[in-house]
Amino acid sequence: MSYTLESLIEQERELELCYFNQDVAWQLGSCIKSLAEQKGASISIEVFGFGQTLFQFCMMGSSADQLDWIRRKRNSVLCYGKSTYYLSLYNEGKKRVFETQPHIDPNEYCAHGGSFPIRIKGSGLVGAVSASGLASLDDHELVTQALKQALDSQKTQ
Template sequence: MMSTDNILPDLLLQESELQFERFNNQTAWQLGCKLKELAEAKNVLIAIEVYAFNQNLFSYAMHGTQLDNQHWIKRKRQTVLRFGHSSYYVGQYNQAKNRAFEQQAHINAYEYCAHGGAFPLRIKDCGLVGAVTVSGLPEEEDHQMVIDALTGLVKPDFR
């Protein structure tokens, strides 16, 4: 595994490269279905949310997930919407600063968390419109699942 200092530029590159030309309800559906398809192919259990334009456009909880996954999704999503970066980036950034994100005075740990799995949805030349979130796997795997799905839709030749 990379050191925290080495991973931060890679995570920022993902955010820069994995942006949509346009995004709407149909795009949200395609992204959610792609995540479900990837999870089924890997035989893993996850909960999925695609949230944009201040509404939940796709939500799916695979059989075997728990209500707790929905709580994780909300906290991860809120982190992306507040800080404008993937929840994994926020966690790695705070780790590089030798501090616990959730223990900072201005952070309500019931509303925010810095665990991988939520990624900003951006439209090129427009900005942040939402977040796609996965919960159910270790944070690196949640994050990578989202990256794989976005890569397949946005930039098939990106790695």
């Protein structure tokens, strides 16, 4: 799929959850794991909310540095309030690399797709859901697929 900045902003608006708690974090993380297994991918997953890690899983064959990528992706989402895929495309459009800007510490932040803001309708940003191990776009799509499934589940309750 091809995204524009506008379509990513719309995606963030569409994927605001009705509610979020530890059970939803488990649902999101488990869903991403299942989607990755269907693709035969070995990734690491984190669901972070309310200042703490609520779900974390490293699949067989994943690498240790994936958790560091997740931490840096999560930091970017929590700081800028946008998905890391959005941050990547935004900076690409400005003909610059996010991590090389003077005010960005590349040891703490990155703009590689795969981390997405968790927002509750009417409440704002409460966390981030992240995956690492695939190409930037593929990590982004795993996370957004899981958020869409969680939101669809909430709407039918």
